[in-house]
Amino acid sequence: MSKRTPLIAGNWKMNKTATEGVELVKALAAAVGIESSVNVVLCPPFTALSAVGAAIEGTHLGLGAQNMHDKTSGAFTGEISASMLRDLHVTHVIIGHSERRSIFGEDDAFANRKVLASLASSLKPILCVGELLSEREANQTMEVVRRQIELGLAGVPAAKAESLIIAYEPVWAIGTGKTATPAMAQEVHAFIRKLLAQQFGPETAARILILYGGSMKPDNADALLAEHDIDGGLIGGASLEAKSFVDLVRSAVKSVTR
Numbered sequence: 381m382s383k384r385t386p387l388i389a390g391n392w393k394m395n396k397t398a399t400e401g402v403e404l405v406k407a408l409a410a411a412v413g414i415e416s417s418v419n420v421v422l423c424p425p426f427t428a429l430s431a432v433g434a435a436i437e438g439t440h441l442g443l444g445a446q447n448m449h450d451k452t453s454g455a456f457t458g459e460i461s462a463s464m465l466r467d468l469h470v471t472h473v474i475i476g477h478s479e480r481r482s483i484f485g486e487d488d489a490f491a492n493r494k495v496l497a498s499l500a501s502s503l504k505p506i507l508c509v510g511e512l513l514s515e516r517e518a519n520q521t522m523e524v525v526r527r528q529i530e531l532g533l534a535g536v537p538a539a540k541a542e543s544l545i546i547a548y549e550p551v552w553a554i555g556t557g558k559t560a561t562p563a564m565a566q567e568v569h570a571f572i573r574k575l576l577a578q579q580f581g582p583e584t585a586a587r588i589l590i591l592y593g594g595s596m597k598p599d600n601a602d603a604l605l606a607e608h609d610i611d612g613g614l615i616g617g618a619s620l621e622a623k624s625f626v627d628l629v630r631s632a633v634k635s636v637t638r
């Protein structure tokens with residue numbers, strides 16, 4: 381059994397008003413709000429951060445954002461800085477999600493600047509990596525993941541490396557209902573941990589969380605979370621309803637006590 385405390389993070393994407401978000405949080409708090417054997421982080425849209433932050437007060441649930449800009453302030457219309465997130469008691473931030481990369485043209489260098497800026501502000505970055513279907517079919521999965529990890533984490537100080545969280549999200553599995561098999565995911569997770577060990581040393585690498593994302597649901601979570609290097613999930617669709625998200629948190633609890 382791994383000594384890493386699992387993390388279940390809900391990526392709400394562009395879903396839920398602040399009012400709807402608070403409704404969901406009330407149900408989550410009632411069911412798993414005091415669960416302490418795993419960590420749970422909710423990543424609502426920016427507009428719901430404040431309300432969700434207030435609704436989770438007094439619970440064990442944490443607050444994350446879905447993106448940030450690397451600059452501290454200035455003429456960047458539509459963007460949000462790390463200090464703005466910190467001011468709302470945000471602790472985690474998703475960086476380099478495949479939708480940011482494919483729809484908004486964000487590259488590894490931009491993800492890297494955001495990772496460095498988030499760490500400098502004591503936010504925990506959840507750096508997303510993962511291959512396209514065409515890349516998997518061309519046997520390029522490891523090459524793509526290596527590039528995203530090496531470029532995305534360039535210049536990360538060793539002293540801050542334990543705050544990193546990596547999410548392996550095969551792009552072909554996101555929102556499609558197709559999941560990587562536990563063995564397929566484990567293979568990439570182990571490879572990522574090897575890359576982390578090369579950069580930060582094996583002891584630090586053994587403490588960094590590597591989440592799986594891509595159609596993780598209550599019916600496949602137990603098998604995925606049983607794998608040695610899968611330390612939790614970054615959950616999209618199944619995080620939007622209390623029942624499925626609570627079931628996923630319970631799967632993670634079971635994986636700790638197994």
Ligand code: PGA
Nearest residue numbers: 554555594595615616617
């Ligand atoms: P999904 O999304 O669970 O809906 O596949 C995961 C993600 O994009 O983070």
